[in-house]
Amino acid sequence: MRKSQNQHRRWMVFRKKIVISAIIFLFASAPLPAMLSLDAAAFQGNAGQSSLEIYYTIPRKSLNWQSKNGLFHGQIPLITKISFRGNIIFTDTSLVQDKCLDPAQIDSEQALPHQMSLAIPPGIYTISANLNGTKQSVSLEYFVPNFNDTELRVSDIECISDLAEPSPGSIFNKYGKYAVIPYPSRLYSLDYPVLNFLFEIYNMSWSDDKESKYEIKTRILDLNKKLMLDLGSETYSAPLSNFPSIHSFDISALSGGTMNLEIEVHDLTNGNKSLSQKRIYMLNPDESIAFLPKDDPTIMSEKELDSLYYILQPLLSNTEKRLFKNSNLQAKQSFFNSFWAMRDPKPETRHNEYQLEINRRIQYANQHFNSQFRSGATSDKGIILLKYGFPDDVQVFRSTSNSKPYEIWHYYDIEGGVQFYFGDISGFNQYILIHSTKNGEFQDPNWHSQLKY
Incomplete structure (x- = not known):
């Protein structure tokens, strides 16, 4: 063959x-x-x-x-x-x-x-x-x-x-x-x-x-x-x-x-x-949109800004989302200038440490979580990584005769300790969020049932 x-x-x-x-x-x-x-x-x-x-x-x-x-x-x-x-x-x-x-x-x-x-x-x-x-x-x-x-x-x-x-x-x-x-x-x-x-x-x-x-x-x-x-x-x-x-x-x-x-x-x-x-x-x-944002929004095209918005939606408030959607090119450029500036932890330094960290998370997600239908940064793992950073610990459970493979991500400093559960439900290494102990995130106390063959 x-x-x-x-x-x-x-x-x-x-x-x-x-x-x-x-x-x-x-x-x-x-x-x-x-x-x-x-x-x-x-x-x-x-x-x-x-x-x-x-x-x-x-x-x-x-x-x-x-x-x-x-x-x-x-x-x-x-x-x-x-x-x-x-x-x-x-x-x-x-x-x-x-x-x-x-x-x-x-x-x-x-x-x-x-x-x-x-x-x-x-x-x-x-x-x-x-x-x-x-x-x-x-x-x-x-x-x-x-x-x-x-x-x-x-x-x-x-x-x-x-x-x-x-x-x-x-x-x-x-x-x-x-x-x-x-x-x-x-x-x-x-x-x-x-x-x-x-x-x-x-x-x-x-x-x-x-x-x-x-x-x-x-x-x-x-x-x-x-x-x-x-x-x-x-x-x-x-x-x-x-x-x-x-x-x-x-x-x-x-x-x-x-x-x-x-x-x-x-x-x-x-x-x-x-x-x-x-x-x-x-x-x-040249019509495809790079998933890694540029440092300066003022030199980005409207397609690039829309692509950046598509990736960063988990970090935006509903008010920010409505504001962006009603903006023209110049307003979108100003929007992301303000977005990064408001979150800059050290405005006196040359670089925006928050922006650098978000770029690092996007790059890591695209390198490790890509699937045939979604980019890594927009996958369930990528979204959690984008919102909460890298986990403190990851438990990996391989497939058994009774269970599909899954992972548990641990964050010890959030709400006294939270976990995110990702399961490869499809069998094609496409892990989706099946449960979390974090307030406001998807929760399913019977998450084990999703992993049964």
């Missing part, structure tokens, strides 16, 4: 440890604002039809919020239309709903994933989506292939933001084992460089008395079909029909531009091949 030099993880369908996803996620290249996004993928269906899945992200700020029983309830109608040869053949209105404590605290980068599916004959369709009562609309022309013959076929590719444990009635449940969270914007950057996707393979040739092999090649091409990044190939024994193949690659080596992710499946038994492509977008390196 040959693997690419790029980081690559292949999630097998029988793996029990899967990533737990929040239903709200940040736009890939935060601090870019979230926007209404639309994508689709077709899979094998029944009775000569294909199964078309349509994926959306809805800006959370677009919802109409009303207070009820101590919470704010938000909703907005999402209207989807499908046309064939100029005639509308399908219309659907879905009510996208959410809850929050305070809509004023919702960031412009937050988006809600959504999806729907329907059986449809092969053909070329126009899919359009609109958030009712707004000017936000998007459309795409989509070719739905025929997967119901006997030839080797690869389904369309679905780009995903995360895998989650299935929950009853979830629209994201798939294969009986996963909730697959779509990523319809397909926008990547140095700050969000991990490409996650899945596809299915149909009509593999195999028999009980002869081992059958197939090869999957993965590469990224520009629009002129020039190879931009070879993600390698892997060889497997032929699986059962409709085997979902789920992959993850680090594509940070790419330069910016619009490209095609291409999957080629080669049946090594009979020589048959099948291709599938998905359009993706990579921001130019």
Whole structure:
């Protein structure tokens, strides 16, 4: 088996440890604002039809919020239309709903994933989506292939933001084992460089008395079909029909531009091949935001200031957050000048010791706590490190037959001694805060139950 030099993880369908996803996620290249996004993928269906899945992200700020029983309830109608040869053949209105404590605290980068599916004959369709009562609309022309013959076929590719444990009635449940969270914007950057996707393979040739092999090649091409990044190939024994193949690659080596992710499946038994492509977008390196702030806010661009705000939110009061969000470039520069100056423990010295310490914590978090979906500084460990500094002691508990791995961070000089409990619930070295004894932080007295297999 040959693997690419790029980081690559292949999630097998029988793996029990899967990533737990929040239903709200940040736009890939935060601090870019979230926007209404639309994508689709077709899979094998029944009775000569294909199964078309349509994926959306809805800006959370677009919802109409009303207070009820101590919470704010938000909703907005999402209207989807499908046309064939100029005639509308399908219309659907879905009510996208959410809850929050305070809509004023919702960031412009937050988006809600959504999806729907329907059986449809092969053909070329126009899919359009609109958030009712707004000017936000998007459309795409989509070719739905025929997967119901006997030839080797690869389904369309679905780009995903995360895998989650299935929950009853979830629209994201798939294969009986996963909730697959779509990523319809397909926008990547140095700050969000991990490409996650899945596809299915149909009509593999195999028999009980002869081992059958197939090869999957993965590469990224520009629009002129020039190879931009070879993600390698892997060889497997032929699986059962409709085997979902789920992959993850680090594509940070790419330069910016619009490209095609291409999957080629080669049946090594009979020589048959099948291709599938998905359009993706990579921001130019100079458009990506460095996570380590500069010393002088007055020389920072608005994107850099927004990125700094995104990292430092745990240190800001609600008043400071509202002030920053209502500021222009010059006001944002002044905001951070004041932010650092007010916290400088020794104004008479040349350097701001507080700023240097915060920069050190950010740098450490990014070096040690990065995961495929979050930067280290914005991970749960990074946030606690940013707020309270380095722990006095860390207890590390490895995985056992009855428990997932976890850590306990001890701070002896806070409130007479507090602890923070982080568990690798997903099994992908992505530790989340599962309990704390610190007042005002997340607490779960039954935190042990989260660690059970």
